[in-house]
Amino acid sequence: MFRKIKFVDRALTNLEHVLDVNEDRCVRLKHKRSTCQVCVTNCPTEAIKVGKIREHIVIDWEKCVACGICTNVCSTEVFRLKQFTDRDLLERSRGVIQANKNLEIRCCKVSDKPVNFAIEVNCLGLINSAHIVALAAYGAEALHFRHADCENCEAKWGKKHVLQSIKASQYILKAYNINNSIILSTGKHIASFTIPSKDDHLVDKEKVLSRREFFQYFKRQTKLSAGKTISLLWDIESKQARRPVGVSQKFVPIKRRLLLASLQTSEAPDENPLDTSESSTLTSLELDPSKCGLCESCARFCPTGALTQQTVRDRRGKKIEAELKFNPAKCVKCDLCLDACFTKALKYDDQLNKNLLLEECDLLLISQ
Numbered sequence: 001m002f003r004k005i006k007f008v009d010r011a012l013t014n015l016e017h018v019l020d021v022n023e024d025r026c027v028r029l030k031h032k033r034s035t036c037q038v039c040v041t042n043c044p045t046e047a048i049k050v051g052k053i054r055e056h057i058v059i060d061w062e063k064c065v066a067c068g069i070c071t072n073v074c075s076t077e078v079f080r081l082k083q084f085t086d087r088d089l090l091e092r093s094r095g096v097i098q099a100n101k102n103l104e105i106r107c108c109k110v111s112d113k114p115v116n117f118a119i120e121v122n123c124l125g126l127i128n129s130a131h132i133v134a135l136a137a138y139g140a141e142a143l144h145f146r147h148a149d150c151e152n153c154e155a156k157w158g159k160k161h162v163l164q165s166i167k168a169s170q171y172i173l174k175a176y177n178i179n180n181s182i183i184l185s186t187g188k189h190i191a192s193f194t195i196p197s198k199d200d201h202l203v204d205k206e207k208v209l210s211r212r213e214f215f216q217y218f219k220r221q222t223k224l225s226a227g228k229t230i231s232l233l234w235d236i237e238s239k240q241a242r243r244p245v246g247v248s249q250k251f252v253p254i255k256r257r258l259l260l261a262s263l264q265t266s267e268a269p270d271e272n273p274l275d276t277s278e279s280s281t282l283t284s285l286e287l288d289p290s291k292c293g294l295c296e297s298c299a300r301f302c303p304t305g306a307l308t309q310q311t312v313r314d315r316r317g318k319k320i321e322a323e324l325k326f327n328p329a330k331c332v333k334c335d336l337c338l339d340a341c342f343t344k345a346l347k348y349d350d351q352l353n354k355n356l357l358l359e360e361c362d363l364l365l366i367s368q
Contacts (some may be wrong), residue, residue, distance in 0.1 A: 018066050020080040021057055024249050027076060027336040029053055031301050034339045042073045044125075044156045067155030068126025072165070075281050075332040076303050077253040084121050086254050089131060092119045094138050101141040107158060109148035110188075118146075125158035130255040130262070132169035133178065137262040142183040149188070162186060168279065172259075175274050175354060176266040250305035252330050256281070260329055260357060269354040277350040282357075283333045284349040285326050287365040291345035294322045294368060298337040298346060306330035307337055308362070323367035328352060329360040 023029055028036045032053045039048050047063035048070060057078065070079040096103050100117035105127065108120045121127070124147050135143055145166070150159040166184050173179065276282045285307075299309040306329075311322040338346055356363070
């Protein structure tokens with residue numbers, strides 16, 4: 001059992017040994033035109049500062065409370081908690097789901113004794129939509145996210161981020177018909193939880209039940225989607241940041257690989273396109289061929305390898321032919337290709353073919 005990290009009295013003294021920072025993956029440090037500040041703006045204690053290209057990410061360890069929100073919001077996984085890793089969260093959760101079919105993920109600051117189907121995390125803000133989709137694919141009947149008093153906590157945005165993750169996961173689960181009977185709820189108490197309505201992504205209202213009614217409610221959910229074993233590839237080693245930060249390193253985030261593995265357990269989706277206009281990590285790309293000179297900048301700076309360009313040159317180095325391809329399964333919507341394109345030939349397309357994520361295939365954007 002992992003020991004708790006106490007926010008108030010800083011019981012954990014060596015916070016720098018809890019959080020890994022992989023500067024090689026930071027899009028802000030890769031390109032001078034990148035404006036990404038997602039970790040800075042979402043850090044509840046303002047502990048993170050990101051420099052410009054070839055500089056560093058600086059963390060004020062006196063302010064850091066190891067809430068893990070930065071690990072959730074960073075699309076290229078610059079940050080990684082050592083104690084509450086993706087693998088640890090899923091392995092503990094899967095064991096509870098197999099034994100109880102229901103799971104409560106609770107903040108470690110909730111004061112009362114955990115129920116037998118609960119696991120604790122530092123803060124619910126570290127829960128990502130990919131985690132929820134994976135737990136649904138494991139066959140969970142109900143997931144309850146139990147937060148503490150977020151308003152008076154240093155990690156004050158935990159509830160806000162878990163609500164966003166639930167909203168994003170609900171849309172994906174519905175689109176890919178994964179465990180449609182699952183109940184996603186949130187609240188401060190075991191007797192209070194949120195039931196999403198049919199019309200809303202998530203309704204933040206609480207229905208209060210007695211403890212007996214609470215358990216009976218879950219038992220009535222007899223439609224159980226069979227949990228399937230999901231094989232995942234995990235990072236065994238974490239590479240040290242280099243100076244200068246290399247742009248050629250390609251890395252598909254673990255949460256994206258987790259999401260793809262989870263989606264591939266579903267049945268074939270319908271032909272209706274997936275609306276990604278409100279998604280923070282899923283998208284497709286459009287290219288204006290009249291503006292694109294196949295300069296290779298977007299493919300060179302793409303951190304995940306979603307954009308690839310093959311160029312054939314003659315002996316003098318003159319370009320003979322070239323083609324640019326895009327793989328939406330690897331794209332995490334980090335904006336770096338848009339920032340790196342000098343002619344603004346690229347833009348996001350809000351309509352994504354659902355099967356493209358499952359097939360993980362490349363699309364030809366332009367050739368000459």
